[in-house]
Amino acid sequence: MSKISRVVVVGGTHGNELNGIYLVKKYERSPHLIARSSFESCTLLASPRAHQLMKRYVDTDLNRCFRQQDLENTSLSTYEAQRAKEIYRRFGSGGSQPADLIVDLHTTTSNMGLTLILPSKHLFNLQLASYLTSIHPSIKVLCPLTQNLDAPYLNSISQFGCVFEVGAVAQGVLDAALFQQMEALVHSILDYVEAFNQGSPLSFKNTLHLYQTIQSVDYPRNEAGEIQAMIHPQLQFKDYNALHTGDPIFLTFDGQTIVYEGESTVFPVFINEAAYYEKGIAMYLTEQHQCTI
Numbered sequence: 001m002s003k004i005s006r007v008v009v010v011g012g013t014h015g016n017e018l019n020g021i022y023l024v025k026k027y028e029r030s031p032h033l034i035a036r037s038s039f040e041s042c043t044l045l046a047s048p049r050a051h052q053l054m055k056r057y058v059d060t061d062l063n064r065c066f067r068q069q070d071l072e073n074t075s076l077s078t079y080e081a082q083r084a085k086e087i088y089r090r091f092g093s094g095g096s097q098p099a100d101l102i103v104d105l106h107t108t109t110s111n112m113g114l115t116l117i118l119p120s121k122h123l124f125n126l127q128l129a130s131y132l133t134s135i136h137p138s139i140k141v142l143c144p145l146t147q148n149l150d151a152p153y154l155n156s157i158s159q160f161g162c163v164f165e166v167g168a169v170a171q172g173v174l175d176a177a178l179f180q181q182m183e184a185l186v187h188s189i190l191d192y193v194e195a196f197n198q199g200s201p202l203s204f205k206n207t208l209h210l211y212q213t214i215q216s217v218d219y220p221r222n223e224a225g226e227i228q229a230m231i232h233p234q235l236q237f238k239d240y241n242a243l244h245t246g247d248p249i250f251l252t253f254d255g256q257t258i259v260y261e262g263e264s265t266v267f268p269v270f271i272n273e274a275a276y277y278e279k280g281i282a283m284y285l286t287e288q289h290q291c292t293i
Helices: 018-029 048-053 079-091 123-135 176-197
Strands: 006-011 040-045 101-107 113-117 140-144 160-167 207-217 229-231 248-252 257-259 267-269 283-292
Touching (some): 006 176, 018 040, 018 101, 040 079, 048 079, 101 176, 113 123, 123 160, 160 176, 207 267
Parallel strands (some): 006 040, 101 160, 140 207
Antiparallel strands (some): 113 160, 207 283, 248 257
16 A cells, blocks of 8 residues: 555544543644654644534534535535535545544543544554554454445544544543543554554554444333433443343343343443433444454
C-alpha cells in the first residue's frame, strides 16, 4: 500500500465525552506534539455545538450520519447531518484535505478499559492493532464480524481508521489517568505511521487476539417499551469477562434473575452504556478469535 499522507485526530464526536475533546484542544494549542516528518497531522473537534451544550448530540447521533446515502441526501437538515457533510467535504475522499487515517477518540460509561475498535480487518489495521497491543498489553481489540463498506461512523470516511473507547468514565467528566493513556496511544499510532512511511515498520506480534461482535442485546421490556429489568449486579462492570449459559444477565425490579440462555460462551462489552439506553442496547455480545497476521 502507498504511504499515509494525512492523519486526523478527532475528539468530540459526542459533545459530552470530554477526554477526547480536551486532548484535541491540547494538540491545537501545541501542534508540535503530533507533528511527524512524513505525513500531516490534523485535529478535528467534530461537534462543537454539542460540546458547548454539554450534550452527546444536538439533534441526532453524529456518529451515525456518515453513510453515503445520508451524505448525499440534501433534505437532511439536522445539525449533525450538516456537520457530517462539512466534515466529509474536508476529510472524505475527494475532499479538500482527504484523510488516510482517522483516529476517533471516545469515552464510555462501561468498564471497557482501553478498547481499540477496528472498522475492518484490513492488513494495515491489524498490524497497527498488533503493534499497539505489544506495547500497551491492556488494550482490547474489538471489530465487527463482517465488514460494512458503507458504515455510518465518522472514521469510515477514510481508508483506514480506528476508534478508541476508554472507560469507565461518566459523561461530562474528565478522567486524568484515562486522558494520559489515551494520549500515549495517539502518540504510539503516529510513531507507527511514521515508521511505516519510512519503510521500517515497528515490530508487532504475528497473532492478534480479537473480540468480534455478534449481536446486541436489549433490556427486557413490556409492550409499551418500558424497561422491566436491570443489568444483574454480578454482570455490571464485567466487560470482556466470559458469560456462560445459565449465568445471571438481568435482574427484574421484583428481584427475579434472568439468565443467559445462549449455547456458546460469549464476552459482553459496552455493558450498561448510558448512551445506549435510547438505542435499545443493554450490551453487545462478542466472541474471541485469534487472528494470524
